[in-house]
Amino acid sequence: MVSRTKGFYARDYSLWLGWNNMRYIIEAAVLHGRILNRTTIIPTYVYARACEFDVSVCAAYATMVNRGDATGSNEWRQLPIEQQMAWRIPVSLMFNLTHLRERHAVITVSDYLRLHNISVDVETTNGQWDTDLYHRGVDIFSDSPVEPSLYAIKNEWYDAGNVVRVDQLPHSMRERGGWNITHEQVGSAITEETPLSLALHDAMTSGTSVLDWETTLRVVGDDNEVESSSGGGIARILAENGWEVLYTYGGACGSGATKDVTVPIRQAVPRSLLRGLYEDFGFIEQDVLLLNGEVHLFRKPGALRFTTIESRERYTQTVLYDFRLTDNVVELADQLFNRMVEKAGGRMWMAAHMRRGDFARLNWVMEQSFEAHLARVKSHLRDGRDILHSVHRGPLLAYKVPFGQADRSPLLLEPPAVHDKFYIATDERDPTNLAYLRDQGAILITDLLTIDDRRNFGWPLMLTDVLSLVEQATLARAAYFYAHAHSSVAGGVVNLRASYGADPRTALLDT
Known part of the structure; x- marks a missing residue:
C-alpha cells in the first residue's frame, strides 16, 4: 500500500479533543493524503474520556492515564482526580480501519514506526509528530541507520491571512501558471479590476475572503454588462473578471461546528487569494510531509474548499461511505x-x-x-x-x-x-x-x-x-x-x- 504512494503525510493531532473532533480531523488528513498521493499517518490510539463504571473497572481493560499529563493540557486540572482520568484505546475501535484501507492509503503511527524498525514505545502521548525520534530508523536487514527525510509545512503557510486553501487550482489558473505565486506574494497579486470584479469586492463582508453564492448571483445579475453578455454561464463570467467558483459545505443549520457534509454550497472568491494544496506541496520529494499544528478550527470540512463539484463529491463519499462504524x-x-x-x-x-x-x-x-x-x-x-x-x-x-x-x-x-x-x-x-x-x-x-x-x-x-x-x-x-x-x-x-x-x-x- 505504501509503495504505491509518493511517501507519507503526517499531522500534529490534537489528542486532547473528543472523538467527533478527532474524526473529522482524521477525515481531512485522509483527504490531504489522497490529493498529494501520500500514505496518511493517523494516531495509533485515542483517549476515551469516561468510564460507565468505577474507573478501576475500565483500567483493568485499557491503559488509564491522566488526561492533562498525557496531552499537556490543564483543562481538567480543577476537576476531581477520577474525572481527570482517560483510557488509551486503539483508534480501530472507533471506525472500521480495514474498510477505510480498501479505498485509501492509511497507516497508524505504530505501523510507520515498525516499518522503520523504531520502537512503538516512542509514540507521543499528545499526538504531536516527533521530528527527532520518528526519523531514527534502522534497516532490518543491514542494521544500518535509516533516517526518513522530512519536509514540514509551517502552520502559517497553510492559509495565512486571507488566503483561501483549495484542493487544486482551477483549470483557468493552471493555464495562466497561477501556481508560480510565492508564499510572500499571496494577497498582493492584483485581480483584474473590471467593474464587476470591483462590485463583487464591495459586496464582501469585512474580514471574509469568500462571497456567498446568493450575493454573487445578485451582484452578477445587477451588472448591465453581464446581463447583455451571451452564454457561458456564471462560472465563465466570474473567470473573465478574475474570480472563481468554489464548492464546499454550508453546515446543518448554517453552523460550521457540526462539520457535516450534507449541505453542498457554492461560493465565489478572488482568484488571487487561492492556494492549491497540490500545487504548493505536491512537488515535495521528502519521505515524510508534515503539517505542523492544527487546522480544524473555523474551517470547512476537509480543512479546505474544492474547485470542482467532482472533487467535493469524492470527499463526501469518503466521509459518508469510506469511514464506516465497526x-x-x-x-x-x-x-x-x-x-x-x-x-x-x-x-x-x-x-x-x-x-x-x-x-x-x-x-x-x-x-x-x-x-x-x-x-x-x-x-x-x-x-x-x-x-x-x-x-x-x-x-x-x-x-x-x-x-x-x-x-x-x-x-x-x-x-x-x-x-x-x-x-x-x-x-x-x-x-x-x-x-x-x-x-x-x-x-x-x-x-x-x-x-x-x-x-x-x-x-x-x-x-x-x-x-x-x-x-x-x-x-x-x-x-x-x-x-x-x-x-x-x-x-x-x-x-x-x-x-x-x-x-x-x-x-x-x-x-
Whole structure:
C-alpha cells in the first residue's frame, strides 16, 4: 500500500479533543493524503474520556492515564482526580480501519514506526509528530541507520491571512501558471479590476475572503454588462473578471461546528487569494510531509474548499461511505432500533441528543436549567411528530449526496402517537436528572442494553466514547432527530442519516 504512494503525510493531532473532533480531523488528513498521493499517518490510539463504571473497572481493560499529563493540557486540572482520568484505546475501535484501507492509503503511527524498525514505545502521548525520534530508523536487514527525510509545512503557510486553501487550482489558473505565486506574494497579486470584479469586492463582508453564492448571483445579475453578455454561464463570467467558483459545505443549520457534509454550497472568491494544496506541496520529494499544528478550527470540512463539484463529491463519499462504524456498533444499534420500535408500540420513534457535561460546565448548553432544556427538546419533538405525519404520506426526499436514495421505512411504520416514549442520548449522569428524564417519557441507552449485549460487544462498551458511537448509530435510525447545532456529535449523526437515506426534513439542529 505504501509503495504505491509518493511517501507519507503526517499531522500534529490534537489528542486532547473528543472523538467527533478527532474524526473529522482524521477525515481531512485522509483527504490531504489522497490529493498529494501520500500514505496518511493517523494516531495509533485515542483517549476515551469516561468510564460507565468505577474507573478501576475500565483500567483493568485499557491503559488509564491522566488526561492533562498525557496531552499537556490543564483543562481538567480543577476537576476531581477520577474525572481527570482517560483510557488509551486503539483508534480501530472507533471506525472500521480495514474498510477505510480498501479505498485509501492509511497507516497508524505504530505501523510507520515498525516499518522503520523504531520502537512503538516512542509514540507521543499528545499526538504531536516527533521530528527527532520518528526519523531514527534502522534497516532490518543491514542494521544500518535509516533516517526518513522530512519536509514540514509551517502552520502559517497553510492559509495565512486571507488566503483561501483549495484542493487544486482551477483549470483557468493552471493555464495562466497561477501556481508560480510565492508564499510572500499571496494577497498582493492584483485581480483584474473590471467593474464587476470591483462590485463583487464591495459586496464582501469585512474580514471574509469568500462571497456567498446568493450575493454573487445578485451582484452578477445587477451588472448591465453581464446581463447583455451571451452564454457561458456564471462560472465563465466570474473567470473573465478574475474570480472563481468554489464548492464546499454550508453546515446543518448554517453552523460550521457540526462539520457535516450534507449541505453542498457554492461560493465565489478572488482568484488571487487561492492556494492549491497540490500545487504548493505536491512537488515535495521528502519521505515524510508534515503539517505542523492544527487546522480544524473555523474551517470547512476537509480543512479546505474544492474547485470542482467532482472533487467535493469524492470527499463526501469518503466521509459518508469510506469511514464506516465497526460491525459490532452497527449490529448493536440495529437491535436497539428494534427495541425502540417495540417501546413505541410498533410505530416510528423520535430521538434527541441532550449534551450536558462539559457543555454545561462551559455554559454552552441550549438551556442552563435541565428542566428547561428537556422542555425545549420535547417541544421540538412535538413538531417532529407533525412532520412525520406529513412525511408518511409521501413523497420521500433524500439528502443531496452521492448515491443518496430515500429510506422507505417511514412508509412502513405508522407515525408516533402523542404519548409515545422517545429516546434521549445524553452525557448527563446526575441520578436526579436521569430519573426526571424517565418520568417525562424518555428512554435512555441503559434502559435498552442487556447483559447479553455487553457480553457480546465486549469491554469497550464500558467506555462512554464507544457507547456514544452506539448511540450515534441509534440516533441515525430514529424517525426524527433533534440536537444542538454547535455539537460535532450531532454533525456525525446527520452524516450517518444521510448515508442511510433519511429524509432531510426529519432532522433539526437548533441554535
